[in-house]
Amino acid sequence: MSKTKPLALLPAFETGNTKAAASQAGATSADLWMTPYDQIRYDPADNVRPVDEAWVKELTALMIQHGYDKGSPLHCYVRKEGDRDLFYVYKGQHRYLAAGAAIKAGKDLGKIPLVVRAANEVDRAKMVVDGHHSNRQKAASPLDLAAAIAELRDVHLYDQKQICTELGITDQTIRDISLLEQAPAGLHDLVRAGSVAGTLAIEEIRAHGGDKALERIVNGLSKAKEAGKSKVTKKHLNVQPASHAPAVQAKIGDARAKQLFQALQSVLHDPGFGQLSPGTVHGVHAALTGLEDLLELPAKAMRHPIHTPNKHGVFDKCETIKSPRSKNKTESPAEIHLAHVEDGVWLQSFSLKLGSGGMSGLPSMHSFTATYPTRGEAIRAAVSSMTRAVECSSSMSKAKDADIVRRWLDKLWLAPDPDWTPELAAKLTAEKEVS
Known part of the structure; x- marks a missing residue:
């Protein structure tokens, strides 16, 4: 039996007459x-x-x-x-x-x-x-937002773009909230009871999956209660069992140190680096001085081959990026197709096979709606479109491989763009100012 259950949505209702309601209630006007x-x-x-x-x-x-x-x-x-x-x-x-x-x-x-x-x-x-x-207002919790998104999507048939516009949220927010929506019902109950913050629950689900997150939070709640607290925090989730030897204070290991330095180097190479405050610029330079040879350099811009469409205008020999696949599957559930039409012009499309839903299509000269200046921008556009497709489909969003696709999309969304240049950044800024 499934451990999850759909969020309760409000039933449809019939509107009434204002004056009749006021009369029945004994209300007066002001x-x-x-x-x-x-x-x-x-x-x-x-x-x-x-x-x-x-x-x-x-x-x-x-x-x-x-x-x-x-x-x-x-x-x-x-x-x-x-x-x-x-x-x-x-x-x-x-x-x-x-x-x-x-x-x-x-x-x-x-x-x-x-x-x-x-x-x-x-x-x-x-x-x-x-x-x-x-000024004392209770903000909507992530679970409240999940219910609102679910109702707009499943009852009122809003697509993800409409949901983002109406609620003032981003595609990333919907990806995060969808993790909570699909979590075990027991985790929903803990969030509603205030035993764990919705944001912390989302972090745990992303890191460990729904079932493991529930197990960790339940164990953490026990630790919190032993300490006289009623709510789980991060420190309760990282407490070692009593039978273990006292944990040595966490230190930054070699792998994490390398990751941090690479992140600093990504900041250094970002087109907007020069716009940071002088103190920040100096701090980054000081941290990296003399250590460049110890790090892997970020991916550099490279020449990408130009793709040629067939006689129908379809790029059947374009680049394809495939998502990881589950152990018992031979095909990837998601693919991004990239066509390099000419220098500074990219097209994208995607294929999805999740649950009982699916869609596919190669880039075409006759069906594109936008072009992108770099390969990285085309990938990000595909990620955004795929996110909408997955989260707005009740079949695909609940499919067994959906979390695999979500993690892959998150990774692509955050990947640096080696082809991005200060000139492109300046051009984009100028276009935004004009619009």
Whole structure:
């Protein structure tokens, strides 16, 4: 019997009548003022915390995409200035600033909903307390996000691109969350109970697989309880059994030291290295000085052969990269096909055979939607497309070999691109600024 179970999704419901519901509930109406944005004022001194510019940018992007959520009115009071009575925001400053940025970017948000504190309730102390409590919000957990993704994918039939756009997340986030979604039900229960953080559970699943992760976390919870704690942390997962000799303090071994130095060297060769702070640049140079001969040099740019399409425009003699395969299989479940059309122009396609689902196709001059300047960029584009294909298919995402493919895609996604140059980086930056 499977140890996993699908996340519970909300059943479909029928919408009702607002006035009927209000009548049955004995509800009364209150003032909600729909106000032009330019008639609303803002004083930073009225808000408890300083502005988080990153949060404003995130909200701005959401408003440009979805408009202003009328269910989240700004909280205001009325301030007398000369002979005018003006609305001032005291709760919702980030939404206010984001709305202004969205409007400046050309988005028509319509009128903004306001809830106005009555004049006899305008008390500075109460406003400070109110503002403080409004900032105390419980963030959605990874398991909450997994349920949201599952519902959008399986019930509302969103593809992965739509899910990323609507939820403001990346392909990598979906790959991570899918690990938790497919984990054993017992692990879901531990996350829901708060016995382990969802992020730590994902790390364990990625490193050890679902069943082993559950075993390690259950053992770690026992260690945590022995120490008087109710939640597993990394230190509880790395505790050796009592019968073992005390573990020697962990040291950086030769293999890990080499890996760290190679990572530093990758930073050194990155096109954006010169844009780092002087102290960071000096630190990298100092760490690597005199040690270059001890390390394997990163892959260097090389001349790639030009591929020629057949008479139908299909590149049937292109480069193919194959994923690892399971022990009892003779074929790889996933392949990436790369066609080098001319210098600086690459095409990509892919093949997948997972569960009862599958798709395949070679690069073609008649069916491509984009070209890529380097082989590495073409590989990353294929990885992104394959991730969407796997995670948006209930058959492929739950297939036995799906984790093999996911690990392979993660490795390719993080691989350095030896053909990337400062000129390409500058060109990409310029194109982004124009767009």
